[in-house]
Amino acid sequence: MEVLKIATAGSVxxxxxxxxxxxxxxxxxxxxxxxxAIEKSSRKKGFDYLDFSLATDGLIAEREQGxxxxxxxxxxxxxxxxxxxxxxxxxxxxxxxxxxxxSTSQVSIILIDARKGVIEQTYRHFFINNLLRxxxxxxxxxxxxxxxxxxSVFDEIVADFKQMQTKSEFKDQNITFxxxxxxxxxxxAEKSDAMSWYDGETVLSHLENIKTEDFNEISQARFxxxxxxxxxxxKYHDFRGYAGKITGDSxxxxxxxxxxxxLTGSTIKEIYFFNKNYNEAPAGSSVTIxxxxxxxxxxxxxxxxxxxxxxxxxxxxxxxxxxxxxxxLPGNKYVLQxxxxxxxxxxDKIDTNISTDFSGTIQASSLKLNEIGHVSIKLSxxxxxxxxxxxxxNGRFILIDNQTNTTAGxxxxx
Numbered sequence: 001m002e003v004l005k006i007a008t009a010g011s012v013x014x015x016x017x018x019x020x021x022x023x024x025x026x027x028x029x030x031x032x033x034x035x036x037a038i039e040k041s042s043r044k045k046g047f048d049y050l051d052f053s054l055a056t057d058g059l060i061a062e063r064e065q066g067x068x069x070x071x072x073x074x075x076x077x078x079x080x081x082x083x084x085x086x087x088x089x090x091x092x093x094x095x096x097x098x099x100x101x102x103s104t105s106q107v108s109i110i111l112i113d114a115r116k117g118v119i120e121q122t123y124r125h126f127f128i129n130n131l132l133r134x135x136x137x138x139x140x141x142x143x144x145x146x147x148x149x150x151x152s153v154f155d156e157i158v159a160d161f162k163q164m165q166t167k168s169e170f171k172d173q174n175i176t177f178x179x180x181x182x183x184x185x186x187x188x189a190e191k192s193d194a195m196s197w198y199d200g201e202t203v204l205s206h207l208e209n210i211k212t213e214d215f216n217e218i219s220q221a222r223f224x225x226x227x228x229x230x231x232x233x234x235k236y237h238d239f240r241g242y243a244g245k246i247t248g249d250s251x252x253x254x255x256x257x258x259x260x261x262x263l264t265g266s267t268i269k270e271i272y273f274f275n276k277n278y279n280e281a282p283a284g285s286s287v288t289i290x291x292x293x294x295x296x297x298x299x300x301x302x303x304x305x306x307x308x309x310x311x312x313x314x315x316x317x318x319x320x321x322x323x324x325x326x327x328x329l330p331g332n333k334y335v336l337q338x339x340x341x342x343x344x345x346x347x348d349k350i351d352t353n354i355s356t357d358f359s360g361t362i363q364a365s366s367l368k369l370n371e372i373g374h375v376s377i378k379l380s381x382x383x384x385x386x387x388x389x390x391x392x393x394n395g396r397f398i399l400i401d402n403q404t405n406t407t408a409g410x411x412x413x414x
Contacts, residue, residue, distance in 0.1 A: 107138065176200070176206055188203050251281055317376055318397075319412045320375045
């Protein structure tokens with residue numbers, strides 16, 4: 001069954017948690033005890049409706065304030081697909097959470113309150129979607145019941161959003177606008193009679209019709225070795241396999257490959273997935289590969305096709321979202337984790353701070369918590385990279401504070 005990964009974003013009280021809760025309810029994905037708890041809490045609050053936001057806001061502080069603070073992953077299924085929703089907070093102080101939640105998503109749902117329209121936070125949410133190059137964006141204009149289901153209000157918001165879209169450099173996006181009332185379930189899973197002027201899909205039907213294969217970005221094949229498999233059994237005494245994930249393009253038996261960084265060459269002998277072997281494995285597959293030659297391959301190495309070598313460099317120019325309370329400064333040292341490879345890194349220069357409202361960049365000498373900027377980094381040894389826009393997996397990295405072992409920042413190679 002296909003799995004679709006979705007990130008949500010919305011400002012305070014836009015109804016994001018309610019929309020997700022409604023999706024769970026309409027797909028019969030809420031457990032009986034969870035539904036009973038929602039009913040009990042709604043009655044206690046004096047509501048004449050079910051407060052579906054309680055289905056996702058798991059922290060006490062979230063329930064008390066009616067806001068989303070942490071990233072929560074919600075799972076549900078229909079007959080067609082399985083879904084993973086990263087419910088991310090939309091506030092400026094939680095930009096790092098939004099980037100984290102959306103970094104592995106294929107689809108983004110941006111909520112807009114019909115009463116407020118496109119606001120500053122909408123710009124930030126859309127900017128992060130573009131930074132992460134999310135191709136499929138659903139703009140759910142929520143709380144249409146609060147504006148008397150006005151088509152003119154919806155059309156004005158659509159026009160404002162499209163105007164914002166012209167400022168983006170990432171043009172390869174499919175943006176779908178859907179007027180909804182998450183509270184009453186209108187245009188979520190069922191069409192709304194109150195908005196007969198809208199002839200598009202509901203949120204759920206739109207998600208159902210998205211084809212996950214459309215998100216495969218065909219580029220050059222990359223296989224980062226996660227671990228070396230040497231079974232301690234007589235039957236597989238001579239077996240030596242390399243487990244990892246294929247990105248960019250498929251690999252198949254017979255492909256001539258180069259092992260990086262040693263630059264030794266070999267040919268793919270077998271491809272295994274669990275106990276079955278295959279002639280070819282597509283991008284996105286986590287597999288075990290064996291080679292014809294007895295060569296040295298270790299965790300952190302990368303297998304690529306012999307004529308598709310990535311760039312080798314000790315200097316990175318990247319866009320970084322800073323996630324640490326301690327500011328990023330020139331001269332700071334970190335451990336850079338790139339795929340399965342770890343290297344020591346030193347911040348050479350902070351070039352600019354990027355405004356998330358598409359207004360441009362400003363000169364900067366540091367990056368503070370939740371800020372995004374262009375940074376130059378020097379590495380202790382060379383790594384093999386692609387630009388993020390060419391290969392997401394091989395074009396991103398994280399910076400780890402080697403004193404606290406916390407993830408201090410996430411970077412996207414320019």
